[in-house]
Amino acid sequence: MNDLTPTRTAGSQPAQAELGAMNWLRGELDRMFEEFAPPGRSQLSYVPRLVSPLPAVELVDTGSAYKLTAELPGLTEKDIRLEVADGVLLLASEKEESSERREDGHLISERRHGSFRRRIALPADADADEIEAKFKHGLLSVEIAKTEKARDHARKIKIGS
Numbered sequence: 144m145n146d147l148t149p150t151r152t153a154g155s156q157p158a159q160a161e162l163g164a165m166n167w168l169r170g171e172l173d174r175m176f177e178e179f180a181p182p183g184r185s186q187l188s189y190v191p192r193l194v195s196p197l198p199a200v201e202l203v204d205t206g207s208a209y210k211l212t213a214e215l216p217g218l219t220e221k222d223i224r225l226e227v228a229d230g231v232l233l234l235a236s237e238k239e240e241s242s243e244r245r246e247d248g249h250l251i252s253e254r255r256h257g258s259f260r261r262r263i264a265l266p267a268d269a270d271a272d273e274i275e276a277k278f279k280h281g282l283l284s285v286e287i288a289k290t291e292k293a294r295d296h297a298r299k300i301k302i303g304s
Contacts (some may be wrong), residue, residue: 197261200234209269210283213261220278224283227271232285235260268292 198213212232215223224235233257244251265271267286273288 165250198234200261200263202263204266208289209266211263211283211287211288211304213283213285214281215278215283216281218281223278223283224282225276227265227274230265230267230269230271231263232263232274233260234263234283 200211201213202209202211211232215236218236218238222236222238224233226233226235235258237256239254239256241252241254243253269290270288270290274285276283276285278284
């Protein structure tokens with residue numbers, strides 16, 4: 144060994160700089176494996192970036208009700224499953240398509256399959272018995288009424304100094 148190589152005796156602890164470098168390397172490896180994990184969300188995913196694994200959803204409080212909108216392009220009303228149980232709204236879909244055609248003596252067969260399940264926790268004052276849904280042009284609109292008890296229970300609180 145040369146004079147610039149750090150040496151350790153048996154039983155001695157690694158220098159703090161060595162531990163810092165190892166912790167950095169471990170963190171980088173952990174981050175790399177996390178990026179590989181969920182399909183469709185990885186940096187190295189083969190799924191096009193414009194395709195989202197879950198539909199975009201927006202929940203807005205309109206005062207007397209909640210309005211939920213979900214973008215579901217390419218789906219029809221028959222493809223969508225909407226359920227409510229125990230204060231959770233389930234939005235799910237599964238769609239399969241296949242086509243076959245012949246070109247220049249070759250059979251071209253294409254198959255596609257896609258599915259998602261999205262659970263949305265409803266606010267405590269949402270009335271699960273008063274939910275209406277409409278679907279038009281790839282946009283799902285769900286109106287969730289608020290319970291009367293929750294609306295009547297609101298009161299202003301005085302702030303003291």
